[in-house]
Amino acid sequence: MNRRRFVKQVSLATGALLFTRYTALAADNPVFPTVRIAERKRKFRSEAVEKTIEEIKQNIGNKELAWLFENCFPNTLDTTVDYRQLNGRPDTYVITGDIDAMWLRDSAAQVLPYLPLCNKDKALQQLIAGVINRQTKCILKDPYANAFYKDENKISSWRTDNTDMKPGVHERKWEIDSLCYPIRLAHSYWKTTNDTSVFDADWLRAMKLIVKTFKEQQRYNDDGPYSFQRKTENPSDSLPMNGFGYPVKANGLICSSFRPSDDATVYAYLIPSNFFALSALKQLKELLVLHSAEGDIVSDVNTLIKQVSNALDEYATVNYKAFGKIYAYEVNGYGSCNLMDDANIPSLLSLSYLIPGMQTDETYLRTRKYILSSNNPFFYKGSAAEGIGGPHVGKDMIWPISIIMRGMTSKEDDEIKYCLRMLQNTHAHTGFMHESFHKDNPAQYTRSWFAWANSLFGEFILKLYNERPHLLNA
Numbered sequence: 001m002n003r004r005r006f007v008k009q010v011s012l013a014t015g016a017l018l019f020t021r022y023t024a025l026a027a028d029n030p031v032f033p034t035v036r037i038a039e040r041k042r043k044f045r046s047e048a049v050e051k052t053i054e055e056i057k058q059n060i061g062n063k064e065l066a067w068l069f070e071n072c073f074p075n076t077l078d079t080t081v082d083y084r085q086l087n088g089r090p091d092t093y094v095i096t097g098d099i100d101a102m103w104l105r106d107s108a109a110q111v112l113p114y115l116p117l118c119n120k121d122k123a124l125q126q127l128i129a130g131v132i133n134r135q136t137k138c139i140l141k142d143p144y145a146n147a148f149y150k151d152e153n154k155i156s157s158w159r160t161d162n163t164d165m166k167p168g169v170h171e172r173k174w175e176i177d178s179l180c181y182p183i184r185l186a187h188s189y190w191k192t193t194n195d196t197s198v199f200d201a202d203w204l205r206a207m208k209l210i211v212k213t214f215k216e217q218q219r220y221n222d223d224g225p226y227s228f229q230r231k232t233e234n235p236s237d238s239l240p241m242n243g244f245g246y247p248v249k250a251n252g253l254i255c256s257s258f259r260p261s262d263d264a265t266v267y268a269y270l271i272p273s274n275f276f277a278l279s280a281l282k283q284l285k286e287l288l289v290l291h292s293a294e295g296d297i298v299s300d301v302n303t304l305i306k307q308v309s310n311a312l313d314e315y316a317t318v319n320y321k322a323f324g325k326i327y328a329y330e331v332n333g334y335g336s337c338n339l340m341d342d343a344n345i346p347s348l349l350s351l352s353y354l355i356p357g358m359q360t361d362e363t364y365l366r367t368r369k370y371i372l373s374s375n376n377p378f379f380y381k382g383s384a385a386e387g388i389g390g391p392h393v394g395k396d397m398i399w400p401i402s403i404i405m406r407g408m409t410s411k412e413d414d415e416i417k418y419c420l421r422m423l424q425n426t427h428a429h430t431g432f433m434h435e436s437f438h439k440d441n442p443a444q445y446t447r448s449w450f451a452w453a454n455s456l457f458g459e460f461i462l463k464l465y466n467e468r469p470h471l472l473n474a
Contacts, residue, residue: 032067035431037078044077048121049114056465061473064424065461071431073458076110076451082150083127089197092130093150097449101147101170104138105260106452107131108181109345113459115192125193132189132198135182139206143213144226146178146262147171162229162243173258174217174226176273177346179210180280184354187283190290199291207284211300214277217255218307219248228257236263236391249333252311260344261392267330267338271316272346278308279355317363321375326367327351340378341371342390343399343436349388352409359409372406382439385422389436393446397436400426400453404433404460416464416471423457433457 039045053073057066082093094107111128118125138148145166149156152168159165163172186198216224227243239245245257245268254277255268285301318328318337327348330338341348349371352358370376371388378389380396388402389395400423407419426442427433433454435447464471 032064032431036071036074042074042078043081044083044127046074046077046114046117046121046124046127048117048124049074049077052117052462056461060465060469062420062424065420065472068424068427068431069458069461072433072454073113073461075432075454075458077114077127079449080110080451081127083130086133089133090126090130091134092127093134094131095451096147097451098447099170101149102134102138103147104135104178105146105175105181107135108185110451110455112185112188113455113462115188116462118189118193125195128185128189129195129198132182132186132203135185136198136203136206139179139182139209140202142166142169142172143179143206143209144174145169145172146175146258158230160231163227171262173228173262174256175258175260175262176214176217176254176256176270176277177260179213180273180276180346183207183210183280183284183287187287190287196290199287204291204293204297207288208297210284211297211304214254214281214304215300218250218252219255220250224255226257239264246332247334251315251333252307253315253331253333254308259342259390260346261342261390263342263391265330267332267336269315269331269333271312271327271329271331272348272351274308274312274316275351275358276346276354278305278312281305281308320370323366323370323375325363326370327363339370339375341376341388342378342392343388343402343405344390344392345401345405347388347402347405349402349409350405353405359411368409380439384437384440384442385426386439387422393436396439397446398426398439399436400433401456404453404456408460408463413468413471416468417474420464420471420474 053070056069060066080095080097084091094102094110096103096106111131114124114128118128141148147170149168149170155167156165156170158171161172165172190196223244228239229243230238232238239257245265248255248268253269253274256265256270256273257268258264259270281301281304288298288301315331315333316327317325320326320339328337329340329348346354348367351364358364372379380386380389380398385398385403387398389397389399403419403422407416410416426437428442428445430448433450434445435450435453436445438444
């Protein structure tokens with residue numbers, strides 16, 4: 001049985017059991033039970049995080065949302081971090097939850113919501129600095145890999161994949177966002193703390209490797225050095241055409257062999273990931289000035305920004321039915337496009353969350369309406385909730401991340417309240433967010449321990465607490 005099927009089946013069985021146990025408990029006890037891991041077993045304690053939890057609990061009227069926040073917001077620190085000092089520098093390994101591996105994407109997204117608290121908690125700041133340092137090492141090991149082990153000599157269960165697997169690499173699926181998230185985290189860390197200690201010579205080498213990888217995957221001259229094939233019954237876990245994916249016509253966009261869901265792309269120009277790359281490159285440009293970097297990397301970043309920006313202007317949109325001009329999810333440069341959205345971030349829905357200025361972009365606003373309609377093949381509406389899923393866990397499975405992102409990108413109180421209500425009603429009485437749940441039955445869910453979703457929920461509640469606190473009292 002492969003890892004994907006094992007995790008799904010165990011999570012579904014566990015979900016049904018927890019739902020039954022909690023329902024029986026709730027009938028006798030109206031107080032929300034303690035489900036957060038015991039304090040003595042927590043991986044890291046942040047005084048600033050604990051004070052924030054207490055403040056939220058005391059000051060919002062919806063006690064179930066307060067309880068969910070208490071469980072979800074600290075979940076990454078409670079259960080997934082391994083912090084130490086290594087050669088006099090902070091080093092933090094962050095697992096995704098129920099899989100003992102560190103995804104570049106997940107680890108950055110898991111700790112980003114803690115950044116606003118860093119100036120009140122230097123230990124927390126050091127922990128996040130350690131994530132940046134650890135990500136630097138991962139990128140230097142293999143910029144095409146998406147997930148890594150703490151033990152650099154550990155051999156992956158995916159060692160038979162037909163690609164250039166290295167010890168210490170858990171999985172080698174090339175995803176643009178894997179290299180964007182570390183830049184976003186580093187830039188946000190610097191903006192928040194003014195600390196530049198993480199930007200050492202190794203970090204600069206890693207940034208040069210990111211730029212080199214982006215250039216290779218523009219595929220102007222050839223298919224580049226990366227290919228990937230896996231012997232699997234799941235076609236989205238492997239790439240066709242000898243492991244290079246279906247052909248693209250070079251136009252300045254960057255190829256992504258896999259989506260943020262770890263599923264293979266159909267057309268390799270993944271539009272939300274290229275938007276994310278453009279934003280990350282602009283952030284990197286700021287950091288390079290800070291670093292006083294010179295030479296090829298500065299020139300290459302400027303060229304990439306221009307090429308990706310121009311190509312997005314020309315190739316990212318399509319006219320579709322009553323919606324008008326919207327963003328495609330994937331294109332190939334030959335005129336073919338894939339119209340859909342996937343729950344995982346970067347997604348089309350998340351563009352206004354990730355990209356400054358996108359909140360007022362008319363094409364994005366039209367795209368958002370398309371995404372949240374039955375025209376999107378992965379938008380599911382059932383008796384329990386409605387939201388976006390994707391091929392990764394199958395039909396009719398909604399990802400809480402998509403509901404959270406819908407709320408975080410909305411300007412309308414009613415829509416935000418609707419998202420809060422769905423999240424409150426679909427955690428299957430566990431007190432945590434999950435990877436996905438069935439549109440008609442929240443007790444049928446995948447991954448009971450999925451820290452990214454928990455962190456994002458905490459970020460959502462904090463955003464509302466600071467901007468629209470009245471929505472947390474219903």
